[in-house]
Amino acid sequence: MNTISDMLQPDRVPKQAGVSCRLGRILNGLTEEDMKAVERALNDTDTYPGTYIAQVLRGQGHQISEHSVRRHRRGACQCGFTA
Numbered sequence: 001m002n003t004i005s006d007m008l009q010p011d012r013v014p015k016q017a018g019v020s021c022r023l024g025r026i027l028n029g030l031t032e033e034d035m036k037a038v039e040r041a042l043n044d045t046d047t048y049p050g051t052y053i054a055q056v057l058r059g060q061g062h063q064i065s066e067h068s069v070r071r072h073r074r075g076a077c078q079c080g081f082t083a
């Protein structure tokens with residue numbers, strides 16, 4: 001029987017591993033080279049505006065908004081929980 005105390009045992013919490021935001025999922029699907037290029041751009045906020053990164057990815061057929069890029073950069077997306 002699942003009592004509240006049973007359900008709140010640490011090993012009952014559903015695993016969040018593998019959960020990532022839209023950008024995280026796009027990154028996972030890129031080639032190693034492209035992934036590194038995008039990550040480098042994400043880490044260089046002075047050179048690469050989020051709007052530009054989103055534009056480049058959309059040009060390759062990925063549905064991504066600059067909002068999603070900004071959120072990922074801030075670490076406010078789901079990826080932050082698994083990083």
Ligand SMILES: [Zn+2]
Binds near residue numbers: 072080
């Ligand atoms: Zn993310």
